[in-house]
Amino acid sequence: MMDERFGLDRKVRLLGPVPLDSGGSFAPVEIAYETYGTLNEDADNAILVCHALTGDQYCASTHPMTGKPGWWARMVGPGKPVDTDRFCVICANVLGSCMGSSGPASEDPATAVAYGMDFPVITLADMVRAQELLIGHLGIERLHAVIGGSMGGMQTLTWASLFPQRVARAVVIASAARHSAQNIAFHEVGRQAIMADPKWRGGAYYHESDPPTAGLSVARMAAHITYLSEAGLTEKFGRRLQDRTDKSFGFDADFQVESYLRHQGLSFTGRFDANSYLYITRAMDYFDLADAHDGRLAGAFDGTKTRFCLVSFDSDWLYPTAESRRIVHALNGAGADVSFVELSSPFGHDAFLLDNPELDRVVSGFIGASA
Structure with missing residues (x-):
């Protein structure tokens, strides 16, 4: 059985x-x-x-x-x-x-x-x-x-x-x-990004079905940089432009690395909870x-x-x-x-x-x- x-x-x-x-x-x-x-x-x-x-x-x-x-x-x-x-x-x-x-x-x-x-x-x-x-x-x-x-x-x-x-x-x-202090610092940037998002609502956003995706996305982008190496980023992206032949002279994702980080941030919000991100990063910082x-x-x-x-x-x-x-x-x-x-x-x-x-x-x- x-x-x-x-x-x-x-x-x-x-x-x-x-x-x-x-x-x-x-x-x-x-x-x-x-x-x-x-x-x-x-x-x-x-x-x-x-x-x-x-x-x-x-x-x-x-x-x-x-x-x-x-x-x-x-x-x-x-x-x-x-x-x-x-x-x-x-x-x-x-x-x-x-x-x-x-x-x-x-x-x-x-x-x-x-x-x-x-x-x-x-x-x-x-x-x-x-x-x-x-x-x-x-x-x-x-x-x-x-x-x-x-x-x-x-x-x-x-x-x-x-x-x-x-x-x-x-x-x-x-x-x-x-x-380390550096680890804690990166986590604090992410937490502040989440808590600064108006949709965070002090953590009481579940009944609204409108979570703080912008803040969570930025938190993920900041963290994701720490998971990579400078050599790896240079090899994968360098200063190559994204889907264009010249700079836009604006604030779109001109560079491939910008586009990559934005994609990582947005895709993350579909599978993770912002409050959980706050709690788990705090647990790691206390470690x-x-x-x-x-x-x-x-x-x-x-x-x-x-x-x-x-x-x-x-x-x-x-x-x-x-x-x-x-x-x-x-x-x-x-x-x-x-x-x-x-x-x-x-x-x-x-x-x-x-x-x-x-x-x-x-x-x-x-x-x-x-x-």
Whole structure:
């Protein structure tokens, strides 16, 4: 008989509660998720894939809103580096997001209207605590691996810190153990763009069916620049004009790079909620794994038995290699089993999402290695 807990487009309401770093707790919590592959009898072949800021649970299946392949379909699937013929892969929409998990767009049971800005301010640790409830619901005691890039890597580190006994391996790609002042600054530009849009209405825009798309589009454009590299932008666009032979001497999208960013911004507004963008970027800005350990990052991993693999990219200036090295040094200080590699790519931070045979070999080799 098929276990209804597993498969595509799953959603569960868990009583929880989820304890929150801001104080109090959140319950009940809804979690939307997908699973790929089959959980074995011993329930020891499960891999949790954690998504980035604007990602979702559709890592290896067609996105229902865009019709595009999953954001990591090149990595997750039968015979792929994260092989669903061997592993049961779980990917859950994070708490605070907008693809089915509890977030500001969800209905508040106390009022029967969307939470809006009454949704509690959350942290990455809160997201991981909600995921831990899901893993328990699925009957999994210990994960074979937790894998994530960018914000997904931050969740992976948090899993290994909060629930080390439940994580055998942790793969952290293009990530960091804290958000820098520069990271926070870029996020604040995006948040201010959203909140300056008159259609934001203090976050109470759901009943109007007229969301702050202009502000959200600008926020996405600003963020998207940080995901790329100067070399990549120059190679792809340079100073080439868009559909014209001369400058317009106006403020249309004269350059290809302008047109590209506008397209990225507008297409994003069709699949993401502005309030969720506010909440998740704030959660990332609050992230500093050393905070709870008197500023000592190694303290987050003291005594851990989890095995770690860290990967950075040489053109990633959002989470540069120095951030990964800082984590490696802390793990060494905690006596953890850790491996690290810096890969070469011209594509900046987004390299973890793109075709990279070296990354494939690193991930498949690490998660397939014997304990």
